[in-house]
Amino acid sequence: MTKTKSWHSIPEYQALRALMQAGTTTGAARQLGLSQSTVSRAVANLENRIGATLFERDGGRLRPTQEAVRLNRRLDPLFDALNRIDGPSEPVQETLRLCAPPSYAHRFLISQIGGFLRANPHFFISFDVNTSDEVTRGILENRFDLGITGVELSRAGIKLVPYRLSQAVCAMRPDHPLATRAEIRPGDLHRQSIIALTHRHARRGQLDRLLHQNRAEARIVAEVSTSFAAADLAMEGLGLAIINPFPLYQYRADDLTFVPFASPIRYQSYFVLSDQRPVPRIARAFMRHVRLNTPPDPFSRKG
Structure with missing residues (x-):
C-alpha cells in the first residue's frame, strides 16, 4: 500500500x-x-x-x-x-491573590480570611502584605486579583471600590490629660507630645497645616509608617496619635482611649481591582464576606 x-x-x-x-x-x-x-x-x-x-x-x-x-x-x-x-469536569480550586498594607493585613484581614475559608473550604487564598504602592502595582501587573488600601489614587487600569469611611481620632492611654474630652480640636494639641505618621502619608501634611493654622506647636516625639505602630507607641505613654481608627479600633479599644479629632481629616478605605480584567468570582465573594462581617465601630461607617 x-x-x-x-x-x-x-x-x-x-x-x-x-x-x-x-x-x-x-x-x-x-x-x-x-x-x-x-x-x-x-x-x-x-x-x-x-x-x-x-x-x-x-x-x-x-x-x-x-x-x-x-x-x-x-x-x-x-x-x-x-x-x-x-466526562464530568474535575473540580478546580479557585485562588484569590490578595494584597494589603500592614494596617489592614494584621489581625483584621487575617480574621476575615479565616472566616471566609472556613465558610468556603473549596477556595484558596494567596495573601501578600505589602505597601499601598505595591498593592496598586501588583493589580496593574496582574500579580493580584484584589487589594485593600487607604490611599486615594487615580491611575489608568485601576478601579477603586469604596469600602469604609472613617473620621480621624486621637488615640492615647486612658490616663492622658486629654482622654476625658468628648472631642479634641487642633488648638488643643499645643505643646502636646504626638506620635505622627511619616510625611509619605497625605494626612500628615494635612495635619501639619491644621496645626499651623491654629497656631498649635505640637511636639513630634516619633514618626512611624503605620497606624498600628503609632497606637502601640501611644500605649507606651509617649503621647497621642492622630490616626485612622479603622480597623485598629477593633483591636485596641480595651487598651487605648479614642477621642474624635474635630477636623476635616477623613480616611477612605477601598477595594482595589483592575478595570482591564473581569473580577474573579472568588474576589466578589470575598468582598461580600468582608462587607457583611466587618464589626461596627463608633468612628467608621460603610462607604
Whole structure:
C-alpha cells in the first residue's frame, strides 16, 4: 500500500477501536451507532492513509494485525483525553491573590480570611502584605486579583471600590490629660507630645497645616509608617496619635482611649481591582464576606 499523508481522523480511529473490540463490522457499527458501510469505509481510509493492513479475515471475524495492535496502543492517550473532555469536569480550586498594607493585613484581614475559608473550604487564598504602592502595582501587573488600601489614587487600569469611611481620632492611654474630652480640636494639641505618621502619608501634611493654622506647636516625639505602630507607641505613654481608627479600633479599644479629632481629616478605605480584567468570582465573594462581617465601630461607617 502507498502511504498517503493527510489529517488525523478521530472517526477513523474510533472505527478501528470499535472493530478491534467487536470483531465484526456489524458489532462495531452497532457500538458506534453507524452503518456497516460507514465503519468499513473508515477502516479502509485509515489503512490507505497509514499504508498498512489493519485487519485480516479469519472465518466470520476480522482479526487485527500487529500494526493495528500497535496503533491502537498509541491511541490510548488520545482517547483518555477525549474521555476527560466528555466526562464530568474535575473540580478546580479557585485562588484569590490578595494584597494589603500592614494596617489592614494584621489581625483584621487575617480574621476575615479565616472566616471566609472556613465558610468556603473549596477556595484558596494567596495573601501578600505589602505597601499601598505595591498593592496598586501588583493589580496593574496582574500579580493580584484584589487589594485593600487607604490611599486615594487615580491611575489608568485601576478601579477603586469604596469600602469604609472613617473620621480621624486621637488615640492615647486612658490616663492622658486629654482622654476625658468628648472631642479634641487642633488648638488643643499645643505643646502636646504626638506620635505622627511619616510625611509619605497625605494626612500628615494635612495635619501639619491644621496645626499651623491654629497656631498649635505640637511636639513630634516619633514618626512611624503605620497606624498600628503609632497606637502601640501611644500605649507606651509617649503621647497621642492622630490616626485612622479603622480597623485598629477593633483591636485596641480595651487598651487605648479614642477621642474624635474635630477636623476635616477623613480616611477612605477601598477595594482595589483592575478595570482591564473581569473580577474573579472568588474576589466578589470575598468582598461580600468582608462587607457583611466587618464589626461596627463608633468612628467608621460603610462607604
